Amino acid sequence: MSVNRAALFFGPGKPFEIADFPIPEPKSDGVTLKITRSNICGSELHMWRGDGRLAKVVTPEGRILGHEATGVVHALGADVTTDWSGAPLSEGDRIAFQYFRPCGRCRNCMRGMSEACRTSFNIRNGEHTEWPYTRGTFSDYLYLHAGQAMFKVPDNVTDTMIVSANCALAQVIMGLERVNVEMGDRVVIQGCGGLGVYACAVAKERGAEKVIAIDGIPERLALAKQMGADEVINLNEITDSRARINAVRDMTDGEGADVVAELVGSAAVIDEGLRMLNWGGRYLEIGVFFTGTSFDCDPGRLTAQNQRIEAVGSYNALSLQLAVEFLSRNADRLPLDEVVDDYPLEDINQAFADQDAGLVKRASLVMGLAD
Numbered sequence: 001m002s003v004n005r006a007a008l009f010f011g012p013g014k015p016f017e018i019a020d021f022p023i024p025e026p027k028s029d030g031v032t033l034k035i036t037r038s039n040i041c042g043s044e045l046h047m048w049r050g051d052g053r054l055a056k057v058v059t060p061e062g063r064i065l066g067h068e069a070t071g072v073v074h075a076l077g078a079d080v081t082t083d084w085s086g087a088p089l090s091e092g093d094r095i096a097f098q099y100f101r102p103c104g105r106c107r108n109c110m111r112g113m114s115e116a117c118r119t120s121f122n123i124r125n126g127e128h129t130e131w132p133y134t135r136g137t138f139s140d141y142l143y144l145h146a147g148q149a150m151f152k153v154p155d156n157v158t159d160t161m162i163v164s165a166n167c168a169l170a171q172v173i174m175g176l177e178r179v180n181v182e183m184g185d186r187v188v189i190q191g192c193g194g195l196g197v198y199a200c201a202v203a204k205e206r207g208a209e210k211v212i213a214i215d216g217i218p219e220r221l222a223l224a225k226q227m228g229a230d231e232v233i234n235l236n237e238i239t240d241s242r243a244r245i246n247a248v249r250d251m252t253d254g255e256g257a258d259v260v261a262e263l264v265g266s267a268a269v270i271d272e273g274l275r276m277l278n279w280g281g282r283y284l285e286i287g288v289f290f291t292g293t294s295f296d297c298d299p300g301r302l303t304a305q306n307q308r309i310e311a312v313g314s315y316n317a318l319s320l321q322l323a324v325e326f327l328s329r330n331a332d333r334l335p336l337d338e339v340v341d342d343y344p345l346e347d348i349n350q351a352f353a354d355q356d357a358g359l360v361k362r363a364s365l366v367m368g369l370a371d
Contacts, residue, residue, distance in 0.1 A: 005367075006139035007348045008062030012050030016348045017062065021139070024132035026077040029146035033095060037163050038069035038137040039340060040355050040363040042193060042265045043289055048352050051265075052292030061128060066137035066365075067099040068167035068194075070159055074141060084149045084317060094153035096165045096324050099137070100124070100314060101147040115174060115314040123148075138348065140367050149317035154328040161336040163364060165323040168194040171286060172202050172263075173322050174315035179259050179282040183207030188248055188257040189229070190273050191264030192220035194339060194362040195286060197227045199261055201334055202326065204228035212251055214244065217358050226335045241272045248276045257281060267293040277307050285311040340364035 004023045007016040026032045044065045047054045057063055073093045083089050101123050102114035109117050123145055124135045132143035144150060153162045172195055181187060187203045189196045192215035203211050205228075213224035216235035225232060231251050238244050249256055256278035262270055265287035274283055274297065302308070327336060341360035343351040351363040 004134055004139060004141045005345060006064045006134045006136070007066075007345060007365075009047070009058070009065050009138075010062050011058040012048060016138075016352075018346065018348075019062070021128060021133040023074070023141050024134070024143040026075050026080075026143065028077045028079045030077045031073055031080055031089075031095075031144040031150065032075040033071040033097065033142045033144055034074040035069050035071040035137050035140055035142055035367050036094075036159055037340075037342075037364050037366045038066045039163055039167075039194070040351055040365070041068045041167055042195070042287065043067075045352065045355055046265060046290055049356070052290040054290050054292075064128070064134050064136035064139055066139070068164060069099070069137035069142070070094065070096060070153070070163045070166070071142065083152050085151055085321065087152050089152065094159070094162070095144075096151050096153055096162050096320060097144055098149040098317060098320055099166055101145055102316075104147060114316050115312070117314075120314060138345070138365060140345075149320055151321055151324050153324065156331045157324070157327045158331075158337055160340055160364070161327050161331060162324070164194055164198065164339060164362070165327060166320060168362075169198045169202075169323040169326065170315040170319045171195065171312065172198045173326070174319040175199075175261065175284050175286050175310075175312040176202055176206060176259075177319070178310050178312050179261075179284045181206045181208055181259055184209045185258040186210045186252045186255075186278070187212070188260040188273065188276050189213045189224070190260065190262045190269050191215060191287060192217070192224040192229075193263065195263035196220070196261075197224050197339060197361075199263055200224050200229045201227040201330070203259075205326070205330075210251065212248060212257070220361060223335065223338060223361065226338075228334075245272065245275050252278070255279075259284060262287045265289075267295040270295040271297060274302070274307070274309075277305070279305040279307070281305075281307050283307065283309045285309060286313075289313055342366050342369060344369035 004021045100120040102117035213229035214233045221232040260273040261284040355363040
């Protein structure tokens with residue numbers, strides 16, 4: 001493929017348009033990646049809808065979205081010989097990569113919180129006419145700068161497994177570590193999209209005694225069960241918030257959950273989730289990454305019951321490495337190939353519509369599928 005196609009986003013309610021760009025040549029310390037597949041993450045779906053203040057990401061010349069992706073090494077910079085684990089790297093190797101770049105020098109990075117680096121996403125800014133041209137993964141090629149963690153993909157991990165590692169899975173691993181899910185915990189997962197089904201699996205592997213998954217789409221709940229959920233709550237069967245809270249209490253010996261994770265991307269579910277917590281419980285917020293929404297909360301209840309809220313955005317390099325290892329370790333045990341549904345890049349508009357309608361678990365754009 002001698003051209004670099006990319007899907008341009010012009011705003012909520014407007015169709016993507018496919019355009020051609022140059023293929024970026026690597027600098028001595030960088031890597032040019034040929035994207036093989038890129039998922040539609042919930043964050044892109046929120047942008048497509050214009051949720052919160054996300055309509056402001058639009059630029060007149062169009063914006064290239066996409067970040068949850070995988071690919072193969074197209075070209076290596078002269079100084080790049082290994083991945084971040086020290087494994088030898090060659091053209092054609094499959095890669096899981098960090099789609100942002102922490103600076104490594106700011107106060108947060110120096111204190112071991114690279115996930116909170118203020119400049120991590122600066123590499124995604126720039127004009128399409130300027131190298132490296134395509135800065136999102138809804139494209140055929142992407143440039144990886146020095147400082148973006150990358151790891152070779154084990155042979156037993158398929159592309160459909162690894163494609164979610166650099167966002168959904170790594171984010172879940174970072175989040176569940178932050179709230180210290182451990183042996184004997186009872187965990188509630190609000191939402192069974194990509195984040196939610198991985199959270200079921202990771203929570204169980206960390207030793208959770210019981211995982212309760214909540215969603216309104218039967219196919220997602222079925223997959224959540226296969227990924228480790230012990231109990232499920234169907235929103236269409238238990239439609240009242242108080243009844244769902246009581247259901248969680250019934251499933252946890254009347255006490256509530258030790259951990260509740262919001263993985264839907266809606267502020268409207270947070271208060272309900274907080275009320276599902278046991279005394280001393282931890283609430284993990286990952287889904288609502290955009291500003292412009294809010295929720296009601298009684299801080300006195302949090303204080304009286306010694307509860308806390310942790311919010312996690314992005315992840316560190318270790319979490320990505322652990323995500324790759326998790327997939328390799330569980331490739332034959334879990335239905336990891338069943339998380340995504342394939343579309344060619346040319347069908348990106350239909351893919352967004354289908355994911356928004358809940359017709360697919362996670363739409364995955366496969367480059368060259370229509371060729």
